[in-house]
Amino acid sequence: MKRWTIVLTLIAITLGANADTLELTDGTVLRDCFIRDEGVRLLVWENMQQVGGPAREYPRSAVKSFKVERDDSWDARPNLPDLTVTFIELNPKLAGLHGRVHYDQWGRPKIAGAPILPDLGEESYLKPEQLVRQLKLKYQPGEPVTLTAHVKNVGFATAEPFEYVWLIDGKEVSRGRHRGRLGEMQEATFTLRWNWQEGFHHVTFRVVTSQREIATINNEVTDPLWGWGFFYIVNNKRLQVWHTFRSAYGTFCFEDYYRWHIHIMNLLFEHAIFPASPEGIKARVRLDRIIVTDDVDKAVQSLVAQDGIAYHQGGWIWRDSPEEKAGKWEPPTKEWRQNTEWSLPHELGHQLGLTDWYALDYAGHEHHKMPDNGDLVAHFMTHPVTMMHWHGPQVWSEADAGYLNMTWDKPRGHFGDHYFAIPAENFLRIVDVNGKPVAGAKVEIYQRGCVVDPSGQPGEEAGVKYYPVVEDGNFDYPVSKDPVIVGETDADGMLRLPNRPVKEVRTLNGFHRRPNPFGNINVVGGRGLMLAKVTKYDRPCYYWLEITDFITAWFRGQKDRFVMTLKTPYRSVDSPLPPRNVKVERIDEHHVKVTWEKPQTIRETQYLDRAIGYRLYRRVSSDGLNDRPWFPVATVGPDTFEWVVDLRQRPEDIYWFSQVNRFAVSTLGELSVESELVETLLPQKP
Numbered sequence: 001m002k003r004w005t006i007v008l009t010l011i012a013i014t015l016g017a018n019a020d021t022l023e024l025t026d027g028t029v030l031r032d033c034f035i036r037d038e039g040v041r042l043l044v045w046e047n048m049q050q051v052g053g054p055a056r057e058y059p060r061s062a063v064k065s066f067k068v069e070r071d072d073s074w075d076a077r078p079n080l081p082d083l084t085v086t087f088i089e090l091n092p093k094l095a096g097l098h099g100r101v102h103y104d105q106w107g108r109p110k111i112a113g114a115p116i117l118p119d120l121g122e123e124s125y126l127k128p129e130q131l132v133r134q135l136k137l138k139y140q141p142g143e144p145v146t147l148t149a150h151v152k153n154v155g156f157a158t159a160e161p162f163e164y165v166w167l168i169d170g171k172e173v174s175r176g177r178h179r180g181r182l183g184e185m186q187e188a189t190f191t192l193r194w195n196w197q198e199g200f201h202h203v204t205f206r207v208v209t210s211q212r213e214i215a216t217i218n219n220e221v222t223d224p225l226w227g228w229g230f231f232y233i234v235n236n237k238r239l240q241v242w243h244t245f246r247s248a249y250g251t252f253c254f255e256d257y258y259r260w261h262i263h264i265m266n267l268l269f270e271h272a273i274f275p276a277s278p279e280g281i282k283a284r285v286r287l288d289r290i291i292v293t294d295d296v297d298k299a300v301q302s303l304v305a306q307d308g309i310a311y312h313q314g315g316w317i318w319r320d321s322p323e324e325k326a327g328k329w330e331p332p333t334k335e336w337r338q339n340t341e342w343s344l345p346h347e348l349g350h351q352l353g354l355t356d357w358y359a360l361d362y363a364g365h366e367h368h369k370m371p372d373n374g375d376l377v378a379h380f381m382t383h384p385v386t387m388m389h390w391h392g393p394q395v396w397s398e399a400d401a402g403y404l405n406m407t408w409d410k411p412r413g414h415f416g417d418h419y420f421a422i423p424a425e426n427f428l429r430i431v432d433v434n435g436k437p438v439a440g441a442k443v444e445i446y447q448r449g450c451v452v453d454p455s456g457q458p459g460e461e462a463g464v465k466y467y468p469v470v471e472d473g474n475f476d477y478p479v480s481k482d483p484v485i486v487g488e489t490d491a492d493g494m495l496r497l498p499n500r501p502v503k504e505v506r507t508l509n510g511f512h513r514r515p516n517p518f519g520n521i522n523v524v525g526g527r528g529l530m531l532a533k534v535t536k537y538d539r540p541c542y543y544w545l546e547i548t549d550f551i552t553a554w555f556r557g558q559k560d561r562f563v564m565t566l567k568t569p570y571r572s573v574d575s576p577l578p579p580r581n582v583k584v585e586r587i588d589e590h591h592v593k594v595t596w597e598k599p600q601t602i603r604e605t606q607y608l609d610r611a612i613g614y615r616l617y618r619r620v621s622s623d624g625l626n627d628r629p630w631f632p633v634a635t636v637g638p639d640t641f642e643w644v645v646d647l648r649q650r651p652e653d654i655y656w657f658s659q660v661n662r663f664a665v666s667t668l669g670e671l672s673v674e675s676e677l678v679e680t681l682l683p684q685k686p
């Protein structure tokens, strides 16, 4: 029986067993390869012989599609050793603040809850530096530190003795030889004493050997020494299970697969290049410790030291399920173990203080409906394809990049305090269809996560009123029924958003919640969304003010002044008259016909009124007008009064909450000055 299995496995391997398929945008198709997804790139082994060695790199933009599907030969265990560097530990460790940041009813974070942390009462909220004076938060230049590399044989045959090298910034600093032979799953450790240096330094530990192994990519680990040190806690039995199959990383090893995910995080940090982070994110993470235990709960407790402080910057705990606690261990599904576990970089992002941006998505509420069809005015995050909104093969957002770059040398434990990074002065600039200012527009702003206090006294700043809200510690209220801010635009279409009073707070990361348009914003994002209703010509338009726009502006350097432009479909003073009788009717499943009539003539031969053509627009969803704006469909001459639209031709945006279609037509005057958009709603299919 056993013999047969071996023979069948061999046949499978020699026939080029069923494996992954990669299709490139240039039409090239690679079959029976092995793909590792690192987000910005795919690493590809072209055949089984290459697995575990150097892989070919394909930037994601060159990839059209790929499919991971491997038969059982992938999990066949070679009778070879496999030396891996599981992690490099750094001691002494720096203090972290995980579990030591608490929040009050105004959403103010405060560092407290350990014997070593003094309580300064109200002062604690403004002088966090004084609370942590007794904590070790950084290394002194020249301070001796100890690096311990853990080497393990995760193959299935005994490993021969090997040489090893330590390098700092790629230069050898120490070398030695391990004379013993490591049996299957046996470990050895190696230490290096090093005097700390300021700056961005890397340490490398490399196993040097010519013996045949299952993989060589795990013979060396390079860690950023300034990186935040994570821990992993895992049951010894889970490690044994992961030793029974080959993971996406190419080896039979839990530690390899999950250390690779730390590497992916750093790769995606590097690639988070935005106006606010032209060189990407300089912060890094490193795997400081893997705590292998028979009792996960006990190991978790051991994370907090006598002084009440946890000496790590976050980590991940593989909790045992009730079945596993009862001794029943199953390997993860093939689907799971042969792919990247994209949820992990996202979750570890939380450990660094990053928030769920999907907390800013909002289905809307009865309080605010679209005037034409009664849809709730919804909001879907403006840039949703980012790690902290939707985990997956994508980089972190610009606001995340700003946050990590500002705090790369600070202890972790604060959460979402970048929500406090609001510019000192903020303006709405309301413009018409031609980009010109809309003067005298009424602006009413509602806020999610709060209720206006009926007994509160309104305040006023620069002619704009604001209304106090109930501060009962609840940030989960729907968008307020009553406005929190009311004002009118000036001759330049500008409205200065008042800085509503707050309970001030500073965090150790350097963020300061001062009076700002969002008021007492909390760190989860409940109040980070405001609905601006702009009204002129009896025509209300809805916009969402998403806090990320304000934060991103702050990180881009606009700390003093930020202007948010909201484009309305209103006319300019010199616009031609609008088309009349704009209608849409369905032709078939995929086509609609939009028709209109020419404007009235009220001033014979007057050139401002001369229609040189018409422009047709479309808008999908009932999101805010700035979230999913009007997009042009066609521009036609003055004698055309209908247009057939293929509904399938539309921007591939995300229309999450509704797929409703609206069409609009404007008259095009001389100089392409447009009239207001005359809207019509496409009735839903019966």
Ligand SMILES: [Zn+2]
Pocket: 346, 347, 350, 355, 356
């Ligand atoms: Zn999350």
